[in-house]
Each structure stands twice: as C-alpha cells, then as structure tokens.
Amino acid sequence: MDGYNVLKVLGEGSFGRAVLVHHRISDQKYVMKEIRLPMSSSGVENSRKEAVLLAKMKHPNIVAFKESFEADGHLYIVMEYCDDGDLMQKIKHQGGNLFPEDTILQWFVQMCLAVKHIHDKRVLHRDIKSKNVFLTRSGKIKLGDFGSARLLAHPMSYACTYVGTPYYVPPEIWESQPYNNKSDIWSLGCILYELCTLKHPFQANSWKHLILKICNGSYDPLPSHYSYELRYLIKQMFKRNPQNRPSASTILARGCLTKLVKNFSAVLLGNTDLSHGHRRQWEKRMSNTVLDVLENASLLSSSFTREETESGGVINYSENGPRKQWNKEPPQTLLDMLSNADVSLAFKTYTIYKPASENILKGPLSDESKASDEVDGEHEAVVIDSERLEPRSDEDDTDFEEDDLDWVSELKMALKQSG
Incomplete structure (x- = not known):
C-alpha cells in the first residue's frame, strides 16, 4: 500500500x-x-x-x-478509475426516461470492440453485465471485472467451471451445454436490451421460471420508437442456438454500426477495413486491432452445410434440406432442484441468497408488474420468437468453448449450504 x-x-x-x-x-x-x-x-x-x-x-x-x-x-x-460510474447506475438514474438510440449504439459499439478484443485473445469473460461496464466522463465505455474470466490456451481447449450472473446466463448453460464465446454475446445482448428498456429482458418470480423464460426466449418487445435494425440485432443476439448468434466482429460489420466503428477506430485504434472476404481461422498470433479483426468479416452467409454431433446441437442441415430446431431443454433434475429454492436475488455473481420471507427473484432492474411466471407466451406483450429456433450459418465465426457440465453439482452444493 x-x-x-x-x-x-x-x-x-x-x-x-x-x-x-x-x-x-x-x-x-x-x-x-x-x-x-x-x-x-x-x-x-x-x-x-x-x-x-x-x-x-x-x-x-x-x-x-x-x-x-x-x-x-x-x-x-x-x-x-472510471469516473462516471457503471452502466447499471446510469440505467437506474434514468428514472424511466429512455436513452436515445444514438447514445445506446455509441456505448454498444465500444462494448463490442472490447468483447472482440478479449475473444481474439481466446478469453471468455463469463460475467458480462451492466454492472461490469464502466464509463468515463469523456464518454468512453470500459469493460471491467475479469475475476470470472477464463483464458483458453487453444481454440478447442476445455475448462471445467462455470461462473456468472443468472439474469445474464444464456440457455446453453441451463441446458448443460458447453460455454463458449457466443455465450458472452448473449450476455452482451442482455445489456443492449437493458439500455433500450431500462429493464432485464427475462424476469420471473422464481429461479425455475427465470430459467424457463430464458430457454424459451420469452421477452417483452422493445419500445416502438427504436429502429428495425436495433430490434433485429437483439433478436440475433438472443438466438437460442449459440452457433446462430453473431460474433462480435459480425455485429461490428453491420451497416448500422460500421460508421460508428470507423469513428472510434480512427480516434482510438487507427483506420478500420470492413471489406468482406473468406472465413478466417484462429491463428497462433491473434490480431490486436480492429483493422485486422474486421478485415475479412462478412455480414451473413448465403449457403451452408454442417453436421453437428454434440448433444443439443443442430443435426445434418443444409441450405436445401429441412430446417431443424435446437431441441435441448433444461435438465429436469435442475428444475426440480430449483423449484423450492428460496432465493431473492439472481443478479450477483457466485451468490445465492436465502430471504427471510420471500421466494422471488429481484434484480436491480426488476419490474414486479412484469415478473410473471408465465412462460407459455399467452400474454400479448411476451414475444416467443420461433425464428430464433431456426439455424443460421455464420461462417465468419470460429467458436471456442469450454466444457462446463459440472456446474450443476456446484449449484446443488450451494443450495444445500443455504438450506
């Protein structure tokens, strides 16, 4: 000291x-x-x-x-030291007044640049949330808190531990699938949704129903004044199958963001080339600049053929063949385990709380009027997007992941200790 x-x-x-x-x-x-x-x-x-x-x-x-x-x-x-607090504080201080779309996109682009950088270095953040995104008074966005991050020595390396914050946890974790870089993209999508609505995308009164809402893709639509591009972007980031979510580089190559990327890269990182080309493979030496990162990124692929042998994956689909659905559901043992779990918060990393008298989930942006346990989409305001279940090729991306099948036993132990 x-x-x-x-x-x-x-x-x-x-x-x-x-x-x-x-x-x-x-x-x-x-x-x-x-x-x-x-x-x-x-x-x-x-x-x-x-x-x-x-x-x-x-x-x-x-x-x-x-x-x-x-x-x-x-x-x-x-x-x-980031002298303007974090995004969670910024959202809570809005008092219900929505952010302008231009402000949201300026912040979001900077978050994507940070996420792209860590993914280029094969680092999984694993706890991306608005509380871990910081601001400076000069307008810069900074991704922080790498206490949960994991460095993988090789693209096909596997790790063995899952950490994170339940409100931002993607479906594949609840479905006992491996955690990968696309799981960080889901969490980033949750932040984007929060910036647009000032609320969590998935809200429920219990762990069980929160998990079911996440896995079913049930969330309220954005306010009507936001653009189609923004709505479409969130839809893509909330694809249930992680393979169908865009990578950070694909997001940054979208037409609505390229101008902002060029502006930021001109000031911070030098000129950025957004030309399209062939799929790039992971290399021993990863690029450190947006110029190299986006050099060959294409927005969408026109055709694809893929076979997937992992459990819960999309099996034997092609451009002209029948489209398959992501068919994995949360393990029943997990739902049974959490059905009577007394928890009042699912926002903090690592922590399971046992309240004195309540059995509800309540995060900093929770809206009690929206925290219904309905997961079947009966309410008009709830969107269950069937398109999200359809596979989409994203040939720009070479995913890396960690095997994370033992975290359920850790959660069981934590629940037992809190009982």
Whole structure:
C-alpha cells in the first residue's frame, strides 16, 4: 500500500473489497481491488489470474491495468478509475426516461470492440453485465471485472467451471451445454436490451421460471420508437442456438454500426477495413486491432452445410434440406432442484441468497408488474420468437468453448449450504 492513500470504499464482496485510492507520486486516482488470498497454493494461483489477464487486456475500451502486488495475505490489483460510474447506475438514474438510440449504439459499439478484443485473445469473460461496464466522463465505455474470466490456451481447449450472473446466463448453460464465446454475446445482448428498456429482458418470480423464460426466449418487445435494425440485432443476439448468434466482429460489420466503428477506430485504434472476404481461422498470433479483426468479416452467409454431433446441437442441415430446431431443454433434475429454492436475488455473481420471507427473484432492474411466471407466451406483450429456433450459418465465426457440465453439482452444493 506504500504510495497510495485510501479515499473511500467503492464496494465489498466475498472476494474482499474495492477502494478508490490516490497515488501520491502521479497525483492520479485509481481503483484498488483487495483480494484475500486463500491458504492453498492452487487457490492463490487462481486468485492471481485476474491480475494476469487484466495485464494482457490492453485496449481503449477495457479498464486499464496499472500494477499488482501482494502484502499481508492479500493480493492488490491497481487499475484505471472510471469516473462516471457503471452502466447499471446510469440505467437506474434514468428514472424511466429512455436513452436515445444514438447514445445506446455509441456505448454498444465500444462494448463490442472490447468483447472482440478479449475473444481474439481466446478469453471468455463469463460475467458480462451492466454492472461490469464502466464509463468515463469523456464518454468512453470500459469493460471491467475479469475475476470470472477464463483464458483458453487453444481454440478447442476445455475448462471445467462455470461462473456468472443468472439474469445474464444464456440457455446453453441451463441446458448443460458447453460455454463458449457466443455465450458472452448473449450476455452482451442482455445489456443492449437493458439500455433500450431500462429493464432485464427475462424476469420471473422464481429461479425455475427465470430459467424457463430464458430457454424459451420469452421477452417483452422493445419500445416502438427504436429502429428495425436495433430490434433485429437483439433478436440475433438472443438466438437460442449459440452457433446462430453473431460474433462480435459480425455485429461490428453491420451497416448500422460500421460508421460508428470507423469513428472510434480512427480516434482510438487507427483506420478500420470492413471489406468482406473468406472465413478466417484462429491463428497462433491473434490480431490486436480492429483493422485486422474486421478485415475479412462478412455480414451473413448465403449457403451452408454442417453436421453437428454434440448433444443439443443442430443435426445434418443444409441450405436445401429441412430446417431443424435446437431441441435441448433444461435438465429436469435442475428444475426440480430449483423449484423450492428460496432465493431473492439472481443478479450477483457466485451468490445465492436465502430471504427471510420471500421466494422471488429481484434484480436491480426488476419490474414486479412484469415478473410473471408465465412462460407459455399467452400474454400479448411476451414475444416467443420461433425464428430464433431456426439455424443460421455464420461462417465468419470460429467458436471456442469450454466444457462446463459440472456446474450443476456446484449449484446443488450451494443450495444445500443455504438450506
């Protein structure tokens, strides 16, 4: 802590706390994350991963790493201070007044640039949510909190642990499918929806019905004044089959966003080439600029032929053949396990809460009038998009994923401990 003065506590959690500090030599403000180190050596290494990953993520739209050090059984990570709060705070402060579409798209493009950068480095964030997206008073968006991120050594590498925040968890996780970069895209879509409506896209009164709504794709439509392009973009990001969701590069190549991408890249990253070309494969050395990232990105593919042998996948479809549906459902054991779980919050990472008298889910943007447990789409305001179940080829994307089939047992253990 030498050289730093603590100004105030910004937040506390199971990991430790985050404080605003003043660096005496540079006369700058930073955020210092103080993490209690576990006793085991493996636990210590796991705690250090956030500092290691953050140090590698050098990008104008990612919270900048300054330094890290250990002292008195704690790991300290010093990072950039974003002086205009986070997106969750910004949304809550709107008081029901919707954001202009131009503002939403300016923020969203910057988020996509950050997500594209980490995916280029084969990093899964795994906890993208509005509370982890920060703002500066100069108008920049910064993706932060890499405490849940996972670095994969190879595109086909598999990991074994799932973390995240239930309101932003994609269908494939509840369906016991592998977590991949397209799962981050779903979470990004949840933020985009929140910016448009000031509400969570999926709301329910229980864990069970929240999961069913996510897996059925039941969400209220956007306010009517938003453009067709914006509505279509959210629809694509909420595709139930992760293979059919666009990658960050495909999103950035959309016509409604290319001008904004060029503006940001001209200021921050140099000129961006959005020309179309053949599908690119993962390489040993990944591109670090938007120019390289989007060099060969095409918007949509005209034909496709694919066979999928993984459980829950789309099997043997082609351009001229019958279209198949993503047919995986949440495991019944999971629904049974959560049917009587007393939880009042599904917004915080890692945490399952047991309330004193309520059995409801309530996030920071929850609307009690919309938190119905109906999942069959009877209400006119609820959209169940059958097109979302249809496969779409996205040949620009080479997905990478982690095998994540053991997280259900971890959730069972957490529920047992809270009982």
